[in-house]
Amino acid sequence: MSIRPEEYYCADVFARERQRLLGGRLCVGTAGRLTAPDAYRAYQAGGRALVTRHFDGHFHTLENVCLHRGNLIHSPGYGEKPFRCGYHGWQYHADGALRHAPLSDPACIKRHQLQGYPTANLGGLLFADLQGHAPDLAAPRRALAAIGFEVDPLSQPFHTDALMHQANWKLLVENVLEPYHLSFVHSATFVAQGFSSTTDYEWAAERDCSWNIVTPKPGSDAGLRRLIPEARGGYAHAWLAPNLFVSVSSGLVAFVSHFLPTSAGATLLDYELWETPLLMRQKKAIREYVKEEAVRFTATVLEEDRVLLETSQQGIAHARGAHQLQPIEARIGHFHQVYREAMDA
Numbered sequence: 001m002s003i004r005p006e007e008y009y010c011a012d013v014f015a016r017e018r019q020r021l022l023g024g025r026l027c028v029g030t031a032g033r034l035t036a037p038d039a040y041r042a043y044q045a046g047g048r049a050l051v052t053r054h055f056d057g058h059f060h061t062l063e064n065v066c067l068h069r070g071n072l073i074h075s076p077g078y079g080e081k082p083f084r085c086g087y088h089g090w091q092y093h094a095d096g097a098l099r100h101a102p103l104s105d106p107a108c109i110k111r112h113q114l115q116g117y118p119t120a121n122l123g124g125l126l127f128a129d130l131q132g133h134a135p136d137l138a139a140p141r142r143a144l145a146a147i148g149f150e151v152d153p154l155s156q157p158f159h160t161d162a163l164m165h166q167a168n169w170k171l172l173v174e175n176v177l178e179p180y181h182l183s184f185v186h187s188a189t190f191v192a193q194g195f196s197s198t199t200d201y202e203w204a205a206e207r208d209c210s211w212n213i214v215t216p217k218p219g220s221d222a223g224l225r226r227l228i229p230e231a232r233g234g235y236a237h238a239w240l241a242p243n244l245f246v247s248v249s250s251g252l253v254a255f256v257s258h259f260l261p262t263s264a265g266a267t268l269l270d271y272e273l274w275e276t277p278l279l280m281r282q283k284k285a286i287r288e289y290v291k292e293e294a295v296r297f298t299a300t301v302l303e304e305d306r307v308l309l310e311t312s313q314q315g316i317a318h319a320r321g322a323h324q325l326q327p328i329e330a331r332i333g334h335f336h337q338v339y340r341e342a343m344d345a
Contacts, residue, residue: 002322002336008168009317014264018047021342023130027244027258028052028061030272031124032156038081042074045260046130052119053083055094061117061128062096067109124153125244125256140240143209147236149246150276151254157272159295164268165306167313169243169261170339172269175305176237176245177331179214185308189301194220195235197328205334208241212331224250227286230278239331241338252279253294265313273298 007013023046031054034041040053042064051064051074064073066085073085073092084091091100096114119128120135123144127135165172175181182190183197190196194216203212214235221233230251237247247255257271273294279287325333 005319061119063114139207139209143238151274159273167309169267178329211238
């Protein structure tokens with residue numbers, strides 16, 4: 001079972017994906033970046049213009065289109081300001097109900113409520129369900145526990161960035177699910193830290209989530225253990241369908257990234273780096289060193305992957321057949337099964 005080449009670039013396929021895969025449960029950000037009372041993130045997902053806002057300790061995901069004349073209430077991105085349209089001043093309550101429409105005639109207003117979507121907070125990760133159901137987080141909760149993901153949800157990431165890929169979103173998923181490419185793409189990063197295409201790893205899956213735990217080459221983490229004796233060498237990674245990646249490196253740094261496709265051939269990856277409780281217990285100098293190295297490492301790896309993903313997007317338009325997956329790419333096979341079942345339902 002595999003995904004057909006045309007499904008990586010066909011606009012009609014992407015339109016169906018927005019309903020069947022990208023129109024249900026989605027990661028829409030993290031609580032740590034929306035801590036202020038009027039903090040928000042505006043974005044497009046599932047063919048909708050949305051905003052996730054923080055109100056009095058709770059998070060709400062709502063339509064981001066004013067009921068008056070269809071203006072975006074908030075421009076795409078992060079910010080902190082009242083839930084008010086900048087065009088004519090129409091303002092909304094936390095639940096999306098129209099609060100105030102200055103200089104308006106009440107008789108001319110027939111719609112008073114923005115569409116809302118159930119939003120849940122799982123250890124600082126925010127999920128919304130665009131089908132209107134309470135987000136099902138049972139499998140994601142177990143996947144995060146399996147990789148040892150733990151951050152202070154009231155803290156903030158120590159680094160954030162975004163990277164646009166001229167590539168289909170499924171190529172991003174496939175890339176992070178296999179270690180096959182490590183020796184050929186990441187010789188200066190992963191290989192230098194003891195991880196290669198032949199490194200032993202274990203993986204597991206539950207429903208629409210999968211995770212793996214990779215143990216580095218013996219002795220490759222000796223320097224780290226001298227610096228932080230409690231650190232455990234290793235790399236653990238989880239994919240939470242459809243758009244969230246979470247990894248933990250040596251029990252010290254958590255990498256949280258989620259993507260929002262903008263078209264069949266373009267995907268925006270938003271990523272964050274967090275200190276784990278173990279790193280936060282270290283001396284300031286050690287913490288700063290580890291964080292600086294994590295920022296450098298992550299930026300290098302993501303850029304190396306971006307180049308290959310974009311050439312993959314170009315090449316797959318000329319592919320004569322489906323992928324020929326190898327045993328080391330078994331997690332991709334699981335992803336393809338999840339994808340096929342959703343698309344064929």
